Amino acid sequence: MFWTISGFILFIRYSEGISHYRVTFQSFAIRRLSRLYPLYITTFFLVLVLQSIYLLGHEAPFIYQKNDCLNLGTQLFMASNWFDWQPYSFNGPIWSVSAEILIYLTFYVVIRALGSSFKVACAGGFAFLLLNRLDHWHLFQLPFLSPSVIACGLYFFAGGIAEKVRHHRFSLPVALCLGLPTLLTFGLGLVTELSMLVLATSATIICAQLKFFRSAGAVRVLASLGKPRRSRL
Numbered sequence: 001m002f003w004t005i006s007g008f009i010l011f012i013r014y015s016e017g018i019s020h021y022r023v024t025f026q027s028f029a030i031r032r033l034s035r036l037y038p039l040y041i042t043t044f045f046l047v048l049v050l051q052s053i054y055l056l057g058h059e060a061p062f063i064y065q066k067n068d069c070l071n072l073g074t075q076l077f078m079a080s081n082w083f084d085w086q087p088y089s090f091n092g093p094i095w096s097v098s099a100e101i102l103i104y105l106t107f108y109v110v111i112r113a114l115g116s117s118f119k120v121a122c123a124g125g126f127a128f129l130l131l132n133r134l135d136h137w138h139l140f141q142l143p144f145l146s147p148s149v150i151a152c153g154l155y156f157f158a159g160g161i162a163e164k165v166r167h168h169r170f171s172l173p174v175a176l177c178l179g180l181p182t183l184l185t186f187g188l189g190l191v192t193e194l195s196m197l198v199l200a201t202s203a204t205i206i207c208a209q210l211k212f213f214r215s216a217g218a219v220r221v222l223a224s225l226g227k228p229r230r231s232r233l
Contacts, residue, residue, distance in 0.1 A: 002096060003103075003152050004200040007159025008208070010107060015116035015160070018108060028108055037078070040097060044075055047091040064092045084146050099152040106153060118164040125157035132193070158197060162204040175205040 017023035054062045061067050064087075071089035074080045081088070081095035082102055088095060106124075114120045131150045165171045179202025182195050 001200050001203065003100065003155035004159040004162065004204050006100060007107075007156035008163045008204050009159075010104075010156075011116070011121065011160040011163040014107075015111050018111040019116040021112075025108060025112075028104075032104055036097060040078060040094065041076075043094065044091050051090070064088050064090060081146055081148055086146065095148060096152070099146065099148045100156070102149050103153045103156045107156065118161070121157055121160035121164050125154065125161055128153035128157055136193070155197065155200060158201045159204055162201050162208070166205055166208045171205050172209040175202040175209070178202045179206060 014023055014028060018028065051061050051067065066087040066089040068089075071080065071087070074082075074086065075090050075094070078098050078101050080086060080090075081098040110120065110124055114123070128150055132147075132154050135147055135150060178198050182199045182202065185191075185195060186199070
């Protein structure tokens with residue numbers, strides 16, 4: 001859901017601007033990193049301090065063991081899980097954001113080169129789906145890229161597809177018809193990669209279409225926390 005919602009939002013916020021040359025790569029990079037990096041580096045140093053305290057009374061680090069200088073450097077540059085050979089280290093759960101950084105770059109290059117149409121979103125999703133399936137079946141593996149990055153690209157462009165179809169009059173009925181039965185299969189323990197993809201995409205479309213979410217007071221308060229404040233200068 002994190003990757004799908006991320007793709008949905010970035011297609012709304014940036015796809016048209018990138019394709020029409022109104023958003024430069026420098027501007028795009030600064031906007032995204034300014035939202036992600038402060039919290040990213042704060043949690044990294046917090047884990048670093050807590051691990052140091054933990055090691056005062058234990059022989060090995062807590063959960064993530066590969067906390068050497070090389071992995072420290074990749075963590076600092078948000079590159080901790082780009083490659084297949086990289087282990088989880090330090091702030092392990094941040095691997096999801098690390099994978100997404102490469103997809104941000106892919107997103108910018110694809111939209112700048114091919115445009116921001118529905119067909120482009122579908123082509124991007126299909127390309128990552130193909131890579132995902134080939135990797136899963138061990139028919140073809142990129143010699144360096146982490147499977148997490150491929151999975152991130154698949155869900156990210158699925159979010160882009162959801163954004164492109166959200167205004168269609170049949171998008172909500174179709175999302176409900178696909179999403180609700182898939183959710184029921186989860187209760188039966190029938191969880192597959194395809195069902196997760198269908199549920200994530202359907203849930204994104206449903207939440208975008210249901211207007212009562214937008215008027216909920218609690219949601220408005222939470223949403224306001226993520227809005228940049230305008231300078232008075």
